[in-house]
Amino acid sequence: MPAKKSSQSVKSVKSSKPSRSRSASFAEIEANTQPKASRQEFLPGVLVVRCKDDLVNDVPDVARARVASVASFRLPEAAESPFDFLRRNNLLREVVPVFSRMMAGRALGAAPRSAAAAFSLSVRDSENEDLRGINVLKLARSADLKQIEKDLNATPGIEYAHLVPARWLSASAQPATSDKFLKDQWGLKAIGWTTLGMLPDASQVKVGVLDTGVDLTHPDLKNVVSSYVHDGAGATDIVGHGSHVSGIIAAEINNKIGIAGICKCDLMVWKIFGDAPDPSDGQFYVDEVMYQRALNAARQAGVKVVNLSIGGTGRNQTEELLINRLFDAGTLVVAAMGNEFQRGNPKEFPGGFPNVFAVGATTQNNQRASFSNTGSHIAIAAPGHKILSTLPLQPSIARGSNEVEYAKWSGTSMATPHVTAAAALVFAKNPNLTPKQVGDKLKAAAAKLPAMNGKKTTPELGAGLLNLTAALS
Amino acid sequence: MATVQSTPGVQFNLKLAAGVKHRKLNQMLADAPGIESVIQTFPDEADDELSRLYVLEVSAAQADAAMNLLRHRPEVEYVEPTASRRPMRKR
Numbered sequence: 001m002p003a004k005k006s007s008q009s010v011k012s013v014k015s016s017k018p019s020r021s022r023s024a025s026f027a028e029i030e031a032n033t034q035p036k037a038s039r040q041e042f043l044p045g046v047l048v049v050r051c052k053d054d055l056v057n058d059v060p061d062v063a064r065a066r067v068a069s070v071a072s073f074r075l076p077e078a079a080e081s082p083f084d085f086l087r088r089n090n091l092l093r094e095v096v097p098v099f100s101r102m103m104a105g106r107a108l109g110a111a112p113r114s115a116a117a118a119f120s121l122s123v124r125d126s127e128n129e130d131l132r133g134i135n136v137l138k139l140a141r142s143a144d145l146k147q148i149e150k151d152l153n154a155t156p157g158i159e160y161a162h163l164v165p166a167r168w169l170s171a172s173a174q175p176a177t178s179d180k181f182l183k184d185q186w187g188l189k190a191i192g193w194t195t196l197g198m199l200p201d202a203s204q205v206k207v208g209v210l211d212t213g214v215d216l217t218h219p220d221l222k223n224v225v226s227s228y229v230h231d232g233a234g235a236t237d238i239v240g241h242g243s244h245v246s247g248i249i250a251a252e253i254n255n256k257i258g259i260a261g262i263c264k265c266d267l268m269v270w271k272i273f274g275d276a277p278d279p280s281d282g283q284f285y286v287d288e289v290m291y292q293r294a295l296n297a298a299r300q301a302g303v304k305v306v307n308l309s310i311g312g313t314g315r316n317q318t319e320e321l322l323i324n325r326l327f328d329a330g331t332l333v334v335a336a337m338g339n340e341f342q343r344g345n346p347k348e349f350p351g352g353f354p355n356v357f358a359v360g361a362t363t364q365n366n367q368r369a370s371f372s373n374t375g376s377h378i379a380i381a382a383p384g385h386k387i388l389s390t391l392p393l394q395p396s397i398a399r400g401s402n403e404v405e406y407a408k409w410s411g412t413s414m415a416t417p418h419v420t421a422a423a424a425l426v427f428a429k430n431p432n433l434t435p436k437q438v439g440d441k442l443k444a445a446a447a448k449l450p451a452m453n454g455k456k457t458t459p460e461l462g463a464g465l466l467n468l469t470a471a472l473s
Numbered sequence: 474m475a476t477v478q479s480t481p482g483v484q485f486n487l488k489l490a491a492g493v494k495h496r497k498l499n500q501m502l503a504d505a506p507g508i509e510s511v512i513q514t515f516p517d518e519a520d521d522e523l524s525r526l527y528v529l530e531v532s533a534a535q536a537d538a539a540m541n542l543l544r545h546r547p548e549v550e551y552v553e554p555t556a557s558r559r560p561m562r563k564r
Contacts, residue, residue: 212560241560286558288484289528292514296523314556318486318514318526325523336561349556371563413561 042163045093046197047137047149051119055079055157059120062108071111073120079157083115086139086148094138096195097122099131099470101447127447127470133159134473136197179253179260181406186364187248187383187418192469193262199253200472202265202428207249207420208303210294211242211310212284213271215392218243218405220251220258229297230271232290238275239284239398240391244409245309247390248417249424258406259388262421262468263428268303270294272310277398284398286310295322299329304427307420308335308356309413311348320353327355332427332435334359334420336412338373345373351412352377357423357439360462361385361415366449368460372412378462379439380446382422384415422468429472445470483536484555485543489525493548498527501549505542507535528555 059073074080086092095118111117118135126132139145145163152161188194213230215237216222225246228235237243246269251261272291277284298306299322306326323333337360338348351358358377361369361384368374369385386408395404419442426438433441446464448454457463489498495513502508510530515523529552531539536554543552 239560241562244562283559288486288555289512289514291558292526292528296515296518309561310558311561312556312558314554316486316556317551317553318488319556321488321522321526339561339563348561350558369563409562411561411563413563416561 042145042165045139045141045143045145046164047139047145047152047161048164049135049137049152049161050159051079051123051133051135052157052159053123053133056116056120056123059116061124062117062121063125067110070108070117071114073111073114073116075116075119076157079155080116082148082151082155083113086143087113091140091143091148092137093140095119096136096138096197097125098134098136098195098197099127099473100125101127127467128445131470131473137161178256179251180257181259181388184388184408185259187387187414188260188262190362190364190366190383191262191418191422191466196469196472199263200425200428202263202424205263205265205305205424205427206301206303207263207265207267207424208294208298208301208306209242209246209249209267209269209417209420210272210291210298210306210308211245211269212239212273213237213242214246214269215240215243215390215394217393218247218390220255220261220390221246224250224252224261224264224267225269226266227268227301228271229269229294232287233271233273233275235271236275236394237271237392238396239273240396240403241309241413242269242271243392244387244389244407245307245413245417248387248414249307249421251390258390262418263424265421265424265428268298268301270297292318292322295319295326299326299331302329303331305420305423306331306333307417308333308350309411309416311336311338311351311412313346313348315349315352319350323350323353324355327435330435332357332423332438334416334423336416337361337375337378339371339411339413341371341373345375347375347377348373355435357419357435357442358462359384359412359416359419360460361410361412362449362461362465366465367451369410369412369415371410372415372460374459376459378459380419380442380463380466381449381461382415382418382466384412384418385410387414389414419466422466422471425468426471442466442471445473483531483533485529485531485536485540485552486555487527487529487543487552488550489527490548490550491521491525493525497548501543501546502529505539507532507539525550 094112097118100121250267251259253260334357335351357379360381361372363385443463447467448464512528514526518524
């Protein structure tokens, strides 16, 4: 076990805090997404509609249909009538089966306005019994929502229709639309981020990244990191790992460059690595003193979610003590399962501690990544293969020569921040939840993957694939 | 007797037993072989438990002897080798 000397002195803990410019950087987003009227009661152009199961009895199963045929699907006449009216008057933009496990856009193909197809998906393909039949109608802003709500509530087969309270909007930003590489962020699609109607504002939720540091000059990170503590080492993120993890969580959204992070949160970064690799094997290892102090500082700072994209097989009582302190203080600690499945699949820590939410990695095909460790302690799985995120602008001997600005990396390290950011969003919506409740919510909402063979949890994928849509419902 | 997996620059985590003062640690470490430095992890911490946490740097050659001496001292709640942690990026 390599262990290196700490470069810290006993009283070296000071904070290095760059000025915050969050409000300015998000001004444009907020201007674009906030309602024009200051006290709008309901969201314009949006209705929630829940259909009864038997409404789609005679509608074909979308999952088994040819894409070209989906547009011709029809509900029984009495139920189809109000939607026909909306289409004829060019008021209906889209019907979204919110909790369908399939990617709704992909499944519906060129038929986004087909209520029959969307309702069929929402009933037959719902990820959760309790959420079956729920759809969102996106309508023209000029639509008379109250009349449409009334008409739908009088329609056979519709359980209810209702307006969406505008308080959601007042605390939300829409998911990104302008980030240049968004299309390459397959992980965001896999967890349902790109189809979220609204993104909860987590700017008051403190998220701690304990890692190799962060590049504060990166254009996608410079406005989102609220504090960076690197005492005992230089500010440079030599390895780039912390910058990559930070970008997955919180890269600036809708700034027309680079990638989109999953949440807009209060991102605090602690560097817990030294600046030189271990001479015995050339690897970078956590500095014990920096790490322990960062765990305690995160608790003292009131961090709600801590991201630990690190691991190792040794168990450590002091580390567990400090993590338990965080848990008791209301912090969800999220950690990587490890990447050594093909090398004995050892139990790794901190992911293996009881009060840690351990994350495995999946591929774009929604399968466990071949390297991702398994075990009964896994909580959930998230995208962790070829994940595009931010890297320091300056090259480093610790990375490939082309690995600057952005790169696709793999590992349970990359899966973990997906879950961290999701937890921050859940905390944003439910500030009084305990870390266990947030973890339970993420697990209950997870999408069951085919490899789970109908089981609620498996050692390979935990409770299933992270599903933001359901977790935020 | 447990064997400590040690390499140059080995570190131990040590937690003093409840009620044991810092000066007692200094006396104890004077008797232990190979101790190169002692870092109190939270020197300004008012919390009693956290104030009893230390990271020791020990010469590799004498790590086993130091560990065995320290883990049998009543003033020590536990002493353990630090566990290595590295980034979980798959290359």
